[in-house]
Amino acid sequence: MPELSLRFAKPADIDALAALHVAIWRDTYRDLAPAEAFSALDVPRRKIFWQEKFENPAAGQCILLAEVDGQLAGFTLASSSSNPEFGEMAEIKFLYVSGDFKRQGIGKRLINEALRHLAEAGYRSAGLGVVEGNEPAVRFYRALGGKEAGRYTDAGPLWRSRNIIYAWPDITLLTAMS
DSSP: OOOEEEEEOOGGGHHHHHHHHHHHHHHHTTTTSOHHHHHHOOHHHHHHHHHHHHHSOOTTOEEEEEEETTEEEEEEEEEEOOOGGGTTOEEEEEEEEOGGGTTSSHHHHHHHHHHHHHHHTTOOOEEEEEETTOHHHHHHHHHTTOEEEEEEEEOOSSOOEEEEEEEESOHHHHHHHO
């Protein structure tokens, strides 16, 4: 049986993290994002993004990696939110699992560990934005107890996507159950 492990990312993970981020993003948004977004998003751009996250972490930030038998399978980035629609909630900015590893509980493990970290950092609630039309993600977050809590338009940097906020108003309840 494959062995799943979670760990905090390190700067040495930037290259692999950037490559996986681009691959999963392109797969996830292939029918949702405009062509210009696909041409704008590449590994060098994501390497710069991740380098910035390590050099200037947001309050409460955690970057978690999921590995299956040593192979990078998914990741999450969670921290304080700079998005006014989230109010006082922490934000799960990314939760991505490679298509090769979906439906193995990796996303649930990543989100539970991120929520546990956020609760330990003093956050009581958390939310995330889901691009409208990303129905697999909507079903997943609803199954985890996420409740629709608003909508907003993400200004970019790749495209102005319309998003639904899914929220967990009391993450201490979730982390106590996992």
